[in-house]
Amino acid sequence: MSNPDELLVAIAAAVESERSNQMSLTVVVGGAVVTGRLAPEAVWRERVAEVLKDSDRLGPFSDVFTRRPQGSRSGHGEAPTHLHFHLARILQGSLGIPETGGMYRVAIKDVSAWTVGDLSYVDQ
Numbered sequence: 001m002s003n004p005d006e007l008l009v010a011i012a013a014a015v016e017s018e019r020s021n022q023m024s025l026t027v028v029v030g031g032a033v034v035t036g037r038l039a040p041e042a043v044w045r046e047r048v049a050e051v052l053k054d055s056d057r058l059g060p061f062s063d064v065f066t067r068r069p070q071g072s073r074s075g076h077g078e079a080p081t082h083l084h085f086h087l088a089r090i091l092q093g094s095l096g097i098p099e100t101g102g103m104y105r106v107a108i109k110d111v112s113a114w115t116v117g118d119l120s121y122v123d124q
Helices: 006-018 039-054 059-066
Strands: 024-029 032-038 082-092 097-105 111-116
Touching: 006 032, 006 082, 024 082, 024 097, 032 097, 039 059, 039 082, 039 097
Parallel strands: none
Antiparallel strands: 024 032, 024 111, 032 082, 082 097
């Protein structure tokens, strides 16, 4: 979307302000369906940093997620620009990739469709 959906921005802002990770959402981004729960950016960054820190090869990258980048939102009334998913999957046919869920960051402006709720497929 060239102009981010105001309702989606409001949902992201509510997640940020409530510091909650219980909002389930499904979005379409570049033709891919991503489904999972939203997390506040700070919580998402912390969790990604923890996972990276535990890796021998990727440990040095954990610091990137623990510091605020220059020019980032300060939390003073600026609208969120990204959705931060955890326990998320990219849906492909009857599969959710990864099966256990992953950590995804999606630009709100790139979301072409969305719905409240976490979708899953059941192979019958």
